Amino acid sequence: MRITDTKFNADVTWKIRLKSNVNHRHLILHLNDCNEHLLPTMSILTRLLVAVLCFGSLKTHSVAESSQFCEKDGLKENCGETKEDRSTFSSSLGVRYLLYDVNPPEGFNLRRDVYMRLAIFMHEMKNEENWRLVLPPWGQLYHWQSSNVGEQTKLPWRMFFDVKSLQKFAPVIEMEEFLGSVQKKRPPIDEVYILQHYKDVWEEGKEWQDRWNIEGCIESIPYSKSGKAYTGPFWTYKNLSAQKVECASFQGHAALLKGILRQSRAKVVMIDHAEVALHDRYGDHIYWECRRSMRFARHLVEIAQSFRKQQLDSSDDKDMVKRPDNWLEEREYTTTGGGPYLAVHLRRKDFLWGRAKQVPDLQFAADQIEKIIKKLQLETIFIATDAPKHEFAELKTHLSKFKVLRFEPSPTLKYEIKDGGVAIVDQIICSHAKYFIGTHESTFSFRIQEEREIMGFQRNTTFNRLCGREEGIPCTQPTQWPIVFK
Numbered sequence: 001m002r003i004t005d006t007k008f009n010a011d012v013t014w015k016i017r018l019k020s021n022v023n024h025r026h027l028i029l030h031l032n033d034c035n036e037h038l039l040p041t042m043s044i045l046t047r048l049l050v051a052v053l054c055f056g057s058l059k060t061h062s063v064a065e066s067s068q069f070c071e072k073d074g075l076k077e078n079c080g081e082t083k084e085d086r087s088t089f090s091s092s093l094g095v096r097y098l099l100y101d102v103n104p105p106e107g108f109n110l111r112r113d114v115y116m117r118l119a120i121f122m123h124e125m126k127n128e129e130n131w132r133l134v135l136p137p138w139g140q141l142y143h144w145q146s147s148n149v150g151e152q153t154k155l156p157w158r159m160f161f162d163v164k165s166l167q168k169f170a171p172v173i174e175m176e177e178f179l180g181s182v183q184k185k186r187p188p189i190d191e192v193y194i195l196q197h198y199k200d201v202w203e204e205g206k207e208w209q210d211r212w213n214i215e216g217c218i219e220s221i222p223y224s225k226s227g228k229a230y231t232g233p234f235w236t237y238k239n240l241s242a243q244k245v246e247c248a249s250f251q252g253h254a255a256l257l258k259g260i261l262r263q264s265r266a267k268v269v270m271i272d273h274a275e276v277a278l279h280d281r282y283g284d285h286i287y288w289e290c291r292r293s294m295r296f297a298r299h300l301v302e303i304a305q306s307f308r309k310q311q312l313d314s315s316d317d318k319d320m321v322k323r324p325d326n327w328l329e330e331r332e333y334t335t336t337g338g339g340p341y342l343a344v345h346l347r348r349k350d351f352l353w354g355r356a357k358q359v360p361d362l363q364f365a366a367d368q369i370e371k372i373i374k375k376l377q378l379e380t381i382f383i384a385t386d387a388p389k390h391e392f393a394e395l396k397t398h399l400s401k402f403k404v405l406r407f408e409p410s411p412t413l414k415y416e417i418k419d420g421g422v423a424i425v426d427q428i429i430c431s432h433a434k435y436f437i438g439t440h441e442s443t444f445s446f447r448i449q450e451e452r453e454i455m456g457f458q459r460n461t462t463f464n465r466l467c468g469r470e471e472g473i474p475c476t477q478p479t480q481w482p483i484v485f486k
């Protein structure tokens with residue numbers, strides 16, 4: 001037997017990995033478990049043997065740490081580990097869980113994009129290793145400010161998405177399912193890696209290359225050690241903690257995470273600041289399969305359908321929009337129809353200072369909307385917006401010749417579907433309109449454009465945006481990201 005890899009944590013958790021040269025089986029001993037369960041029952045000889053192994057392993061620690069990784073196909077992996085080693089090790093662990101979280105200020109629709117980066121990564125890994133991607137519960141988003149909708153924390157994905165549909169693309173599970181499977185283990189998360197940008201990433205002339213390293217944390221982190229475990233935000237779950245927390249400087253695509261997961265022997269790994277990892281496959285057919293799998297929750301689709309029918313005289317049949325129940329059955333469509341209304345996503349609030357030049361004042365927005373609706377010979381305008389009531393009222397006064405609508409759920413319905421649900425209903429309604437205009441660089445608008453691409457709308461009815469007064473008309477219009485099928 002040869003000791004191949006050891007780690008020693010400052011507390012009593014010693015992990016020793018022994019690898020048999022003969023049968024390549026890994027044996028992992030958690031010495032804190034030994035302390036609690038094994039040592040009292042061991043013979044003196046066995047205790048001595050374990051002590052010698054531990055001592056030996058600690059002595060080899062520095063060597064093992066420095067030679068732990070090898071570059072292979074641009075990925076750092078454990079040196080000398082063959083595919084067979086890995087698969088034997090993998091199956092000895094059974095199912096492994098990958099949790100992730102995103103920079104706290106990021107909004108709902110950027111988070112959806114980060115999900116895609118990880119889901120595509122898991123989709124690619126699923127034939128090699130037995131991972132489950134744990135869907136991070138929604139909550140405490142900066143933009144979800146309604147006070148009359150109850151607590152907006154620990155919200156499961158099924159409130160907003162069709163999880164079965166997601167599972168047709170990647171092995172994802174809800175947090176509750178994960179918690180159910182690790183209940184007895186303390187702490188439930190073995191290792192947390194907080195991704196951070198390299199210090200030198202913005203240096204001029206620095207060549208881009210995919211790389212990652214475990215390094216000291218550059219900024220302060222929201223995790224701290226309390227007894228044997230690290231506590232942290234963990235989506236406000238009091239019963240979640242981690243055994244180890246480290247920072248990883250990271251530059252590259254999500255596939256590079258393989259290196260982190262492969263040097264780890266843990267069953268439960270969490271990646272924080274997952275937004276630092278880039279898309280593996282932006283815009284190709286796999287990207288679009290993942291995107292198509294992100295169907296909205298049925299109850300939200302039905303709410304949007306009912307609004308379209310009652311307020312906008314719109315339904316998939318009337319509008320000639322095709323959308324099979326199962327996204328796997330979708331084909332490349334050409335939709336010339338759409339609901340008989342003009343839909344506008346008018347982003348306000350933080351965009352008024354964050355994108356001051358590109359976001360129009362209400363009068364200038366109304367001028368542009370009026371021009372387009374006259375050209376389209378329509379009478380109804382649907383406005384999706386985060387604007388407060390008084391701003392919407394003002395916009396209406398500027399468009400008094402037209403029927404101007406907004407989705408305003410009853411307090412009971414809003415309590416049920418929360419701010420996230422209202423936003424999704426808005427997006428669904430916008431995505432079915434004959435013509436859509438969005439807001440510059442809003443991920444909320446981007447997601448609507450993608451829905452319209454999936455349904456096959458003509459691109460000139462989709463990739464449009466309002467111009468800021470300072471920019472004038474015309475202004476640069478959104479980049480077109482065409483859908484790709486296999």
Ligand SMILES: C[C@@H]1O[C@H](OP(=O)(O)OP(=O)(O)OC[C@H]2O[C@@H](n3cnc4c(=O)[nH]c(N)nc43)[C@H](O)[C@@H]2O)[C@@H](O)[C@H](O)[C@@H]1O
Pocket residue numbers: 105106107108109110111143144345346347348350354383384385386419420422423424426441442443444445
């Ligand atoms: C500059 C960046 O912009 C990003 O915003 P951006 O891409 O528009 O889009 P999101 O990331 O979705 O964030 C905007 C949030 O504001 C609400 N919101 C915006 N527009 C509407 C709307 O038309 N209807 C409803 N019901 N709600 C809306 C909604 O909660 C949405 O998730 C932010 O996420 C980042 O934190 C950052 O501020």
